[in-house]
Amino acid sequence: MRNLRKSLEDIDNSSKYCVIVDYVSDNYEVVKECKKIDSLAVNNSNIAVIKIHSLEQLLLSFAFLCDWTGCSEKSRILVNQFNSAYSFGSQTGLDPFKHKELIEYKLSYVTGSSERLTKHLYDTATGGSGFRNVKDRQNHKHWFGHCWKCDCCGADRKEFNVLRRFRDYCELNLTSKEKFIMLRDNSDLNDVCNILGSCKLKG
Secondary structure: OHHHHHHHHOOOOOOOEEEEEEOOOOOHHHHHHHHHHHHHHHHOOOEEEEEEOOHHHHHHOOOOHHHHHOOOHHHHHHHHHHHHHHHHHHHHOOOHHHOHHHHHHHHHHOOOOHHHHHHHHHHHHHOOOOOOOEEEOOOOEEEOOHHHHOOOOOOOHHHOOOOOOHHHOOOOOOOHHHHHHHHHHOOOHHHHHHHHHHOOOOO
């Protein structure tokens, strides 16, 4: 995020920029950098800032995630509790990660920030499926799982690769474009897109 902020300090004022940042409220460094980015946006009318918690939070909010990944009932309940807590926090301004169920989940499974909790929950909900995000260890980045990026394989059950778990065969038969349209329309990503569409940048 420091690199993003430095890039914004050197932008061409003749252009318009809409910046989406991961805002993890319990990460001091992230909060500090976000404040600096906010200051840049205040002083530059060509910059608009949209804050999300993380990519994984947006994906967890997708209404059909558990259906598509075929996760366990326990994971489905945890995802529903997470989304309810996050939605309540967004509406009330309270920290959703101080919600009772999320505190219990964090104490049971995860140590560290809310970002780590969210990644862990998403990995749990998508583990064994092609929707699980892939970590590039060299660049320390996470990328979309191949089932997000590719058209459905549409493989016959008998021909399906036996080395992969059977529940990977989701039978969605959707193109990557259709998947992203469904993701956009049935998750918190829709709110982000609406904000993007309403950004009024001068110039």
